[in-house]
């Protein structure tokens with residue numbers, strides 16, 4: 001083997017090395033992901049958990065069960081929100097802002113000396129536990145056009161406490177519904 005042949009071999013080896021390097025540089029340029037850009041596909045958004053605990057689905061407890069464990073003492077405190085407009089006085093005298101609520105449970109709707117709205121006068125029926133419960137959860141949603149400008153108590157247990165207290169405002173409290 002002469003030096004000319006050695007040079008050819010060395011040249012071939014170098015040539016293929018250069019070729020391999022060149023291919024790897026080009027393929028890096030082609031396939032490496034550009035930095036600092038968004039991933040090429042949407043990532044699922046992280047779910048938001050408040051306090052790390054998933055919100056439990058709302059369980060609807062029937063009113064008779066809530067009433068069975070309701071606390072009229074708590075209710076007495078909660079009706080302070082109603083007392084802005086309503087009187088609970090046994091005399092039955094209304095306030096200018098709302099009808100008297102003494103003995104309201106099982107009382108016919110719009111049956112006191114208060115100047116009721118036409119919507120309330122047209123409602124009909126009586127104020128059983130279920131009816132008051134629904135009305136005070138969302139007054140305008142239940143009696144469209146009512147004069148009662150009260151947003152509503154959204155907490156079912158608190159409404160049951162309110163009902164338990166209203167029940168005591170009677171000479172002859174209406175029996176609680178049986179669960």
Ligand code: HEC
Nearest residue numbers: 081082085097098099109110116117120146147148149150
């Ligand atoms: C901003 C004043 C206001 C507040 C607060 C309010 N009410 Fe009333 N409520 C009224 C008015 C006014 C009426 C009469 C509505 C009508 O004629 O449309 C009424 C009517 C009622 C009636 C029907 C009475 C009847 O004789 O037919 C019930 C029951 C009642 N309210 C319960 C409550 C309870 C319980 C609360 C507290 C959780 C409450 N209201 C808070 C103003 C108010």
